[in-house]
Amino acid sequence: MKKKGLLIVISGPSGAGKGTICKEWLKRHPEAVLSVSATTRPPRPMEIEGVNYFFKSREEFKKMIENNDFLEYAKVYDNYYGTPRKYVQQKLLEGRDVILEIDIQGALKVKDRFDEGVFIFIVPPTMEELRRRIVKRGTENPDIILQRFKSAFEEINFIKRYNYVVVNDTIEESVCKMEAIILAEKCRVDRNTHLIMQLQGEI
Amino acid sequence: MKKKGLLIVISGPSGAGKGTICKEWLKRHPEAVLSVSATTRPPRPMEIEGVNYFFKSREEFKKMIENNDFLEYAKVYDNYYGTPRKYVQQKLLEGRDVILEIDIQGALKVKDRFDEGVFIFIVPPTMEELRRRIVKRGTENPDIILQRFKSAFEEINFIKRYNYVVVNDTIEESVCKMEAIILAEKCRVDRNTHLIMQLQGEI
Numbered sequence: 163m164k165k166k167g168l169l170i171v172i173s174g175p176s177g178a179g180k181g182t183i184c185k186e187w188l189k190r191h192p193e194a195v196l197s198v199s200a201t202t203r204p205p206r207p208m209e210i211e212g213v214n215y216f217f218k219s220r221e222e223f224k225k226m227i228e229n230n231d232f233l234e235y236a237k238v239y240d241n242y243y244g245t246p247r248k249y250v251q252q253k254l255l256e257g258r259d260v261i262l263e264i265d266i267q268g269a270l271k272v273k274d275r276f277d278e279g280v281f282i283f284i285v286p287p288t289m290e291e292l293r294r295r296i297v298k299r300g301t302e303n304p305d306i307i308l309q310r311f312k313s314a315f316e317e318i319n320f321i322k323r324y325n326y327v328v329v330n331d332t333i334e335e336s337v338c339k340m341e342a343i344i345l346a347e348k349c350r351v352d353r354n355t356h357l358i359m360q361l362q363g364e365i
Numbered sequence: 366m367k368k369k370g371l372l373i374v375i376s377g378p379s380g381a382g383k384g385t386i387c388k389e390w391l392k393r394h395p396e397a398v399l400s401v402s403a404t405t406r407p408p409r410p411m412e413i414e415g416v417n418y419f420f421k422s423r424e425e426f427k428k429m430i431e432n433n434d435f436l437e438y439a440k441v442y443d444n445y446y447g448t449p450r451k452y453v454q455q456k457l458l459e460g461r462d463v464i465l466e467i468d469i470q471g472a473l474k475v476k477d478r479f480d481e482g483v484f485i486f487i488v489p490p491t492m493e494e495l496r497r498r499i500v501k502r503g504t505e506n507p508d509i510i511l512q513r514f515k516s517a518f519e520e521i522n523f524i525k526r527y528n529y530v531v532v533n534d535t536i537e538e539s540v541c542k543m544e545a546i547i548l549a550e551k552c553r554v555d556r557n558t559h560l561i562m563q564l565q566g567e568i
């Protein structure tokens with residue numbers, strides 16, 4: 163029996179660096195896959211079906227919601243976005259790890275439906291550093307900066323619902339921690355019940 | 366505030382290779398320490414107090430038992446052996462990780478008293494391989510070999526009470542897994558409550 167992959171959910175406040183960490187981790191683990199979202203927004207030039215998104219009509223999307231086909235979904239302005247359960251489960255069954263980089267609200271919904279995932283929260287070394295990173299990101303509108311910073315601050319409260327917290331001092335260290343977490347999770351006793359049976363079945 | 370170290374408890378059936386793994390891990394992590402046991406057996410030549418053992422008289426040992434000074438203790442033939450709580454706690458407070466290599470009965474006693482430890486069970490890749498290793502270990506007495514093998518088989522049942530299981534295919538891989546487990550444990554949210562307060566207290 164092929165060992166199932168792990169669903170690894172990465173989130174954290176905007177500016178914490180989760181995107182860069184995931185990209186670097188994936189580069190080192192080409193056997194893993196990034197979860198592909200479904201959306202009702204029209205494809206942009208160069209976007210490929212099944213790679214960037216699964217593009218769905220509004221009717222298709224609503225049907226998927228009714229069929230409980232999403233690990234989570236949300237409406238953003240006028241479009242829907244969601245994580246199709248089937249895609250994730252198929253990859254996991256193939257023994258591949260699936261990375262889901264997602265905002266905190268989304269991650270918590272996934273947790274309710276897929277508790278066996280590994281939930282990692284990325285935080286900046288200090289809130290002051292986060293403020294610097296948000297400012298550096300570009301928008302010059304101080305209201306938006308303040309708003310982002312405020313929600314980052316509130317979001318810290320949700321760490322408690324995650325399994326791990328990684329303080330993103332340097333990308334290199336954070337990627338190593340992510341690798342360690344995934345390797346360790348694969349050694350957890352509750353993920354290896356087959357092993358006990360296998361060892362004992364041999365006699 | 367200095368971050369506390371971790372108590373890492375390593376056990377598994379005799380012949381699984383836990384001693385070699387611990388030795389190699391310690392070589393790579395000189396900042397960590399091996400737990401030193403107390404015993405009533407007399408010191409052998411070259412054994413140093415506080416390094417190999419804490420040598421105690423029978424009266425001293427019994428007093429320590431009464432004072433709840435042991436994480437676990439056992440009587441083996443005519444001598445007592447035990448893990449002094451104070452030594453372990455002192456090293457942990459200094460921020461050093463403490464490795465305790467111990468048999469399964471002892472590990473389970475430690476778990477009852479120190480649940481925040483990290484409990485790792487080392488198993489051979491197959492029971493057939495374990496049999497080979499036990500035979501190779503030397504004693505030619507088939508009764509002892511059979512007895513060891515039988516208890517190894519029964520001990521597999523206790524894996525469920527551990528946090529992690531490491532299949533000892535190669536020492537190198539097992540040491541890497543042990544390193545990953547320890548690094549991951551240090552990222553666990555429930556070991557980082559101070560971090561949340563720290564991030565939020567900054568504002």
